[in-house]
Amino acid sequence: EPTRALRIASHLMSRLLELLLALCVAPAASLTISGSASAVRPGGRSLRFVRMEDAPPPPPSGRLGATVDQDGKSNVWAVEPAMKVDSQNKDKGLIAYAPVIGVAGLIVLLVPLLPILFAANPDQA
DSSP states (O other): OHHHHHHHHHHHHHHHHHHHHHHHHGGGGGGOOOTTTTSBOTTSOBSTTOOOOOOOOOOOSSEEEEEEOTTSOEEEEEEOOOOOOOOSOTTTGGGGGHHHHHHHHHHHHHGGGHHHHHHTOGGGO
């Protein structure tokens, strides 16, 4: 009887291998291209008279460039134009830092309360 169990196990393993192979190959069926579908659009019109779009417009004038380093890798670079930042907080001075100073002061005032907080746990004596 050990040979019968061995044959059953071998048959089961070959069926599982076939199933695994079918599952691996099945998605590849959607990647095939038939000869007639490559030259005709879905609407039935031919693709022979399709033209490419015009070239994109040139980039705006500025400092653009491309270099090739000693390893043969190309580097494309551009120098961004300087941006002007409107600062509306020039006249506020130290008032602009008031929220930060207030939070720091509150933390300094609450530091003495830390022993009370940790004394609430009698196991930490």
